[in-house]
Amino acid sequence: MSSINDRPLSRRTALKFGLGATAMPFLAGSLSGCQGASTSGGGDFTFISTQFTPIEEKQRYEKILSTHVKDFKIAYNSMTAGEVVTQVSAQVKANKVSIGLVGGLHGDLATLADNLEDLDTVKSQLSSAGISDDLWSLATLGGSTVKYIPWMQATYVVAAHKSTLAYLPSGADQNKLTYDQYLQWAINARKATGKAVFGFPAGPKGLYHRFFQGFLLPSFTGGQVTGFASADAITAWKYMKELWANMNPASTNYDNLQEPMARGEVLVGWDHVARLVNAPKDKPDDWVMLPSPTGPKGQGYMLVVAGFGVPRGADLDKATKVMTSLSQLPAQAETLRQNAFFPVVKGDLPTDLPPAVSLEAKAVGAQQNASNAIIAVTPVGLGKRDGEVSQVYKDCFAQICKDGKEPAAVLGAQAKVLQGILDQAKVPCWAPDKAVAGQTCSVA
Amino acid sequence: MSTLAPSRTEQSDDVPVDLRPLRRLKRNRLLLQLACVAVSLFMVVPFYLIAVAAFSSPAAMNEFPLRFLPTAFSVETMSTFLSSTGVGAGLINSLIVAVGTLALSLVVGAPAGYAIARYVFKGRDQYQLFLLFTRALPIVVLSVPLAELFLNVGMYDTPLAVVLLHTALTLPTTILVTASVFLAVPVDVEEAARIFGCGPLGAFGRVVLPLALPGISAASIFTFVLSWNEVLGATILTLNQRTLPATVLSSLSDSPLTFRFAGGFFLIVPALIFIAVMRKYLINMWGTTIR
Structure with missing residues (x-):
């Protein structure tokens, strides 16, 4: 071993030392742990x-x-x-x-x-x-x-390309559409253009469950949880099944509608305002924004x-x-x-x-100031179980609209699931259902 | 080839030459080349498509069908992405973390691998299996306690915290890969070194390590890429000093398509550069093990 130490420093060894010396600050920085760079602009x-x-x-x-x-x-x-x-x-x-x-x-x-x-x-x-x-x-x-x-x-509104307004059913006021007129509009547009131009953000990260929670069900039943499996709710889901049949089937891939709208795949659709705003950004003259439709019980919308x-x-x-x-x-x-x-x-x-x-x-x-507006909010007080409640509505959609199962049976089964979550969380109802403090919300 | 020419003239003399083996050889060569091209395309095409999309204008991304050639070249998306807060800093942090993880996991893992390869001890097989348990435990379940631990120790939100976590995650692969590499180094050469006067450390450093270097570099590629791509742990342990993937990934998944491609391109390139640098050691390794 001593003979090695006697050897003069070779060029290669010197280079290695040099490399080591350059790497040192890096290593020292990472090991001292305080030298990371701020990735959020260095605010205090x-x-x-x-x-x-x-x-x-x-x-x-x-x-x-x-x-x-x-x-x-x-x-x-x-x-x-x-x-x-x-x-x-x-x-x-x-x-x-x-x-x-x-x-x-x-x-x-x-x-x-x-x-x-x-x-x-x-x-x-x-x-x-x-x-x-x-x-x-x-x-x-x-x-x-x-x-x-x-x-x-x-909130959520409907965006529509102006070319589709020609397919509105006769006598319909675009700012006061009923759900039936909305469906007829979708049918007319599909027949006239030969393809389904209505879209729905039903992708894995899409917000489509909010449509059922805050728009469809409040408009048809007047409630979000109350009357979940009622006759009115069955009517609502039957309606949804028909509407879905006239929507672009690729909707199950859409996390939001602005991109399919910019691509021209979707010409009419309901989505979150912060998403929809990007669709007409380049050509605002080609688009209109409409309040959500009105149902038998009023104009439900989610805040x-x-x-x-x-x-x-x-x-x-x-x-x-x-x-x-x-x-x-x-x-x-x-x-x-x-x-x-x-x-x-x-x-x-x-x-x-x-x-x-x-x-x-x-x-x-227009949506907020409508005389028959029914304000709905996202589930209150459920905490971590919020996602589970949303899943109930998503499951209803998947089973009724996509798998074609009988609404009454599906709603009956899902109502039990929903009630189970509510019973465990022990939360009162939230808008539009009446909140009674201390009383657990019930689907009935 | 010169022998072929006269044979052709003799063909008229009713002595047919069997050209089938030659044709078969040519056909096999062609097929081999085709297979190579197909495999390369399989690797390159996705990268090419990402690159084209990353440097296309947002409007071009909305056209259908998408173009295969970069006709709508634009650096608009890329420059917006690069100018967003935290991308540069995230890159620096990612490099610190990846290099730190590499160093630490080799310092700890290579001796462990050597021990597994060279020494017979009680419970060696169980130990090897047990090593993999780290990877069996999902970080999600550990997230809150893990963050709490680092907060209490005072290392939260530092690259060091991420280095330690990544080292723990990469150690199993490092140890197992280096162990198999050390196994491939003959004990004879090590013994020879000892006979000629090296101590155990000297024999390891002067004889075994150089021979095992290619394998170690292969292990280091694993380590580097794993650390580079790891997101979950990094997002749990840091807040203002994040690695690049942790900084941009959640915002990219909600961003328009062009940004996702720009971000993807930017995340791939450094890992590719690292692999390209390490490549020659890898080939060297195959050279030594295929003997």
């Missing part, structure tokens, strides 16, 4: 959210945050609902909270309810903003205190509410500053202009909206 306040995940939406919202929250820089992280739950609950459990603010849909925040601070003080600070009482009562998540501050809202929550143990003062800044009308209007989510605060919408957004604003306004 962490805001995680399930909203605005698409790249461009996220970029636009980061700009809104930097212009409307002046005091400090916000690191905005958008991630899936599951990741948000893991991150927040792990941090709260470990009592080392570095997340300043959590943004999410009502259902996302409901899952986290136990990990969120009570925000009644923030509510009183925002008393002049004009956030409606309906939203505040949703924000309690079934408890007695406010768990989140309403952030923005959205999508997103809110801010503060994880237990986070810096409440800082979070309050961010929440109040983002609840000002300018920030809210900018969110509508850029990302098509509607304000929760009172005030006039800006007049300089992009064409696609202003089309939507009209349809949303």
Whole structure:
């Protein structure tokens, strides 16, 4: 061994040393663990959210945050609902909270309810903003205190290419369609064009279950859970079966409708406003946005509410500053202009909206102000079981519309599944069903 | 070939030459080439399509049928993707994590593999099987406790946390691959080194390691690619210092089609470069083991 040490340093050895020396900072950096680069813009306040995940939406919202929250820089992280739950609950459990603010849909925040601070003080600070009482009562998540501050809202409407308006049944008012007229429209369009041009976001990540929960069933039965297997519900699902038969069968691949609409595969369809807004973006003159149809019991529509929550143990003062800044009308209007989510605060919408957004604003306004409107919300207080309830509606669709099973039998079986979930969760009903505190919601 | 020419003239003299073996040879060569081309196409075509889509304008992606040739070249999508927050930083983090995982798993895994290959000890087979259990346990079930643990230790949201997790995930493959590589190195050469005056470490470092290097590089490709592609663990353990896939994956899946292709292209390229660099060691390995 000693002879090796006597050997003068060879060129190869020297090169190896050089390589090692270059790699050292890398290794040292990774091993010391503090040298990672920030992937969220290096802000000093962490805001995680399930909203605005698409790249461009996220970029636009980061700009809104930097212009409307002046005091400090916000690191905005958008991630899936599951990741948000893991991150927040792990941090709260470990009592080392570095997340300043959590943004999410009502259902996302409901899952986290136990990990969120009570925000009644923030509510009183925002008393002049004009956030409606309906939203505040949703924000309690079934408890007695406010768990989140309403952030923005959205709903679902129908987008239609102008060329299809010719196939509307005679005498139909496009802004006051009934479900029967909507079906007739689909049949006429299919017969005239030779292909099914109506689409439905029934893909694996599509939001089609919201159509049953918030639109079809409330319009036909007046309820979402109540009357789940009633005669009215059977009529509704029979209707759905017929409508589905006249829709583009590729709909089971559509997670959203904006892309099939841009490709020209789908010319009429119902979807979330933040998705549909991208369809007419390039050619707004070719498209119209319509309120959702009306059924025998009224015009059911679902309100999508997103809110801010503060994880237990986070810096409440800082979070309050961010929440109040983002609840000002300018920030809210900018969110509508850029990302098509509607304000929760009172005030006039800006007049300089992009064409696609202003089309939507009209349809949303017509939907909200209809005299026979039936407001539905996403399930309240179910927390983690929210997805299971949605699955019940998806299963009904799969079995009745796709497999062609008898609606009455399917609904009877699924009603038992739904009731089982409700009994275990012990939650009262939610809109449009009447909520009675302390009384578990029933499908009957 | 020169012998063929006279044979053709003799053909008239009623001595037919059997050309069938030659034809068969040519046909087999052609088939072999075709098979090679088919396999290469199988690998290259998806990559080509991703590249074409990544550099197409969004409008071109809505046309039907999609074009096979890059006629609507545009870097618009790619530049929007690259300018979005966290892509550059994510790339740096991913490299730190992948290289760190590589180093750590080799430092720990190669000696373990050597021990399995060279020493007979009680419970060796069970130990080898037990190693794979790490991979049998889904991270999803561990997510919250895992994050909690790293939070309590104070390593949460650092690349080191991800390096440790990835090392734990890659160790089974590293150990098993290196063990089989060390098995292929004859004990004789190691003993010879000992006889000529090397200590155990010296024999390992000067004789066994160089011979096993190709196999170790193969193991390192596995490690690198696994760490590069791992998302779930990275998303659980980090928040503001994420690896590239963890930063962009959830937003890509909700983004328009062109962004998905741009992101996919950007995620593939570094792994391809790494594999290209490691390639020559791999071929070397096949050279030594096929002897």
